Amino acid sequence: MIRTITLPDLGEGLTESDLVEWTVAVGDTVELNQVVAEVETAKALVQLPSPYAGVVAELLVEPGATVPVGTALLTIAVDEPAVVGDAPTTSPDAERPAEADVSEDTTEVAAPARTSVLVGYGPLVEASARPRRRSRSADWVAAHAIADDTAALALAGRRIGPKVLPPVRKLAHDLGVDLNRMEGTGKDGMITREDVLHVVSGVGTAPVVDRSEARTPTVSRPASRMVAAPPASQPVADPREVRIPVAGVRKQTAAAMVASAFTAPHASTALTVDVTPTLELLAQLKADRALEGHRISILTLVAKAVTIALAGNPSLNARWDEAAGEIVQYGHVHLGIAAATPRGLLVPNVKGADRLRLAELADAIGALTEAARAGTTTPADLAGGTITITNIGVFGVDTGTPILVPGQAAILAMGAIRRLPWEFQDQIALRSVLTLSLSFDHRLVDGAEAARFLADVGAILARPGTVLRMV
Structure with a gap:
């Protein structure tokens, strides 16, 4: 019996994925839940397990292709009856009967408790244990x-x-x-x-x-898509040009940034701070034996300052609920940390960052950035962020106006720390200076609220003792 494996719903509203590579070939024998392919979503690299045991009959998609959810990926010859509720046994090219009853209830197999099984996948279960799936509507x-x-x-x-x-x-x-x-x-x-x-x-x-x-539906299909006519003459391609396919994380990041730019009215403000006292505190923390083994950095201290400042400025830790016509202020801080990786920009977030002690926050940030660069970030790590920090100072940049992560009210950019002549105790001295740039959604945050938040973060970094009056 030939069974077809399709691209499952990977959650988080993702509608497509890129096939990175096959881990099996035609003729290979596969076991139940054996990984057969690796796919890349906007969130992470995901291993795709087989819901069947059998022999690979055909690979239907080439590596590098972008495929929508539900697309047939490969077929497997199995000796036992198929799992109820999965892909049809017919060829992926077979047409669906026009008279099919789409309102009929279908069943779905519950996935076993293991991380390698994706949504809609898993071994056969007893009929009594199969939950019923809601009817599919005509609009769907x-x-x-x-x-x-x-x-x-x-x-x-x-x-x-x-x-x-x-x-x-x-x-x-x-x-x-x-x-x-x-x-x-x-x-x-x-x-x-x-x-x-x-x-x-x-x-x-x-x-x-x-x-x-239109009043009368037609059965015939349009002859072709209507697209803009190409220019009369095309320039000769430069053989030195390099064309890079837009796919995976970069494709989804581009779409998200365009959506963010056109839905949230961006505004920005900046503050330059003398962080010499914070760097002195950082040196003391690194020498503290109680914190040995914890990688505390300037990013850790800025992250802690942000979580403390948010307690008095909750409008920056919020989202805009268009459907309900409401502003939702979060009761927690899931702090996003922007990370540049070979796959593109990823923004994993530290869950409950406001409840973590300094050493715990340092460990969580370090683990997330390492996973992002290694390509092992999970969709859960990337979902649910409430506010983001991006450290552009590691590239030697002083300031910038970052675009908001979709659904968030604010993003803070850290610039490079410079030794500059600065006013200190009524004199000019060389001090360590840092510029903070804040972009915010003006629907959620007024200019005064943004300024107060940024001033609070700056006050903590300029005078770390200030935190005592904020907590």
Whole structure:
């Protein structure tokens, strides 16, 4: 019996992944839950286990390809009955019957308690233990690129509308993009995240006939996508050019930054601080035997200052809930630490950073940055951040205006520490000076609130004893 393994839902709203490499080949024998491939999402590298034991019959996707959730990846020949509720036994190219009842309940196998099994994967369980999955709505089916237009119209109640996944629909709503005026570039006309972002940036797909004016659905497919005509003459390519595919973390980071820039009204402010007393404190902490083995750095002290300052400035530890029309102020601080890695920019976060002691905070930051650079960051580490610090000073840069991490109210940039002539005790002396740059969402944070927060962080770094009056 031939069984098909598809790309599972990896959670966190991710709709696609890049296939990095196969760990098996055609003809290989695989065991249940054996890793068969490695995929890269916007969050992390993930190992894909096999839900079947058998022999690899066919590899359907080339390494490096970007595939949506639900795409057939490989087929396996098995000797035993298939797990209920997984991919169909037919070839991935087989068409779905137009008369399929999409409202019928389906079942899902519960994954065993082990980290290597992904959503929707796992060994066979007893029928009584199989939880029921809620019915799939007609709108969901219409959004998932059904092969037959007649079936798509019938399943959607004959409503003529764009094919688009829910996360992309929400992004379009947030950016004010009219999906009814777009033609998608995805499979079977699916409108993708990139289509929406291209419209916002002024390039991309051309508008189509307004679907709201249509009265009679048609069964025939459009001849082709409507795209901008190429220029009359193309420049000769420079053989020295290097073209790098935009995929994985870099692709998702680019999309997130565009979405952030066009949804959150950014504002910024900066403060230059004499951090000589903080560096003197840092030297004392490093010499303290009680802290031996803990890598306390200037980043650790700035992170601690941020968590303390947030207690008196909660508006910077918040998010904008568009659907509810509310500002949500968090009761915890999940502190994001931006890390430059070979795969692109990652922002893992320290969970409950406001509850950690200095040594614990140092250890947590060190572990997250090491995992990010090694490519072992988990999706959980990257999800749920509430405010972020980015240390651009390690690159010798003094200041900048960072873009907000989507969904967060503020991001603080640390510049390089410089020895500069500075006013000290009514005289000019060489002091260690640091510039802090704060970008914030002006919907959530007023200029005065941002200034008070930044002044509090600066006061702690300029006079560490100041913290005694803040806690």
